Amino acid sequence: MKKITLLGSTGSIGQQTLDVISEHPEEFQLVSLSFGGNLELGSKAIKKYKPKFVAVKDKETFSAIQELCKEVEGVTYSYGEEGLIEAAVYHDADLVVNAVIGSVGLVPTLKAIQAGKTIALANKETLVTAGHLVMEEAEKHGVDILPVDSEHSAIFQCLQGENKKEISKLIVTASGGSFRDRSRDELNDVTVKEALHHPNWSMGAKITIDSATMMNKGLEVIEAHWLFGLPYERIEVLLHRQSIIHSMVEYHDRSVMAQLGTPDMRVPIQYAMSYPGRLPLPSASSLQLWEIGELHFEKADFNRYRCLQFAYDSGKIGGTMPTVLNAANEEAVAAFLNGKITFLQIEDWVEKALEQHKAVSRPDLETIHKVDLETRRFVGSLLS
């Protein structure tokens, strides 16, 4: 029986992680969870899974959730950043599924690693903003960082039993997002509703917008760099509109390994949770390639998807540059979702934030926090 902590339990990945736990009650027990402010889904999970520890975003939610779940005995509640960290290091858990959104996931991940927990990582912003700190800490504490992101899970699966030294390149597939069939000129007045309509995946709002700008793929290139230790020159992005091939690895004999499946995040979530073994998932659809008929591929266009170029450039510069990329993008996406800026202004804001920053190499946690905050302030000032 693996004892699980789930950070971000009310989100898209969080809810699918709960589905996986429900499919395998004899394999997984939820002992600690966190959520932000979604009292409906939060209380439902507490009543069903009866965790021992619950952390929420703020004091108001902290009071409300205790009232809503007063019949569930033996639960300790907490809130705020400290609460999220307490949930992450909860003593009885073996594995932490980090499914929070944004760089708020960084410190809980570092603390969970220091507490010796295995990490199933969906929260890619953690690796983008401070990948070197996370990987160093994982190495130091002998902790596995298991990818949940579908592309990285695919690569990880293609690497099983292979020698990493024999990899020639990683091929990360990209759907192209909500606006893949529109030209740049047609993006001037797209709406939030249109942007939130991903062709293949049902996901949280922020990642769906990232997918439409292709920043998601940029963040994933940086994520792959840290998880698999390859230089950016050997990480390629390939447009593949069906999201059936989740990513590939080319070895130096030119053999290419791919992982395929219907787009269903429960598969990579469960693989990270069951690793090194596999568990059945009968409710997932079986891939019928004859129904799909053809798989489609295109070269990634860096002029069309400027955020992809920004991500490669930031990753190659390294240091605090990806921290700026991530913080500026988080702020810009939130502003777009709140109707304050247009879709194309997202990339303008990110570009301006990157231009004004002088990268600091090998930043410590304090520097990461400082740069993250300064970037958010800078980007905020672009509105006024």
Ligand SMILES: NC(=O)C1=CN([C@@H]2O[C@H](COP(=O)(O)OP(=O)(O)OC[C@H]3O[C@@H](n4cnc5c(N)ncnc54)[C@H](OP(=O)(O)O)[C@@H]3O)[C@@H](O)[C@H]2O)C=CC1
């Ligand atoms: N969705 C997907 O299919 C995929 C997602 N990912 C990655 O997984 C991560 C989660 O994505 P997704 O599930 O879509 O996101 P969602 O927005 O659906 O969920 C985010 C979760 O984090 C919680 N949360 C938000 N802000 C805070 C905060 N400040 N403090 C504590 N908790 C907070 C939310 O709580 P509440 O809602 O209660 O406020 C919610 O539980 C992201 O990094 C994303 O890039 C990767 C691959 C696929």
Ligand SMILES: CC(=O)[C@@H](O)[C@H](O)COP(=O)(O)O
């Ligand atoms: C499901 C998943 O892992 C997402 O990151 C997904 O890949 C988004 O799709 P695109 O960014 O390829 O549109």
Ligand SMILES: [Mn+2]
């Ligand atoms: Mn992905």
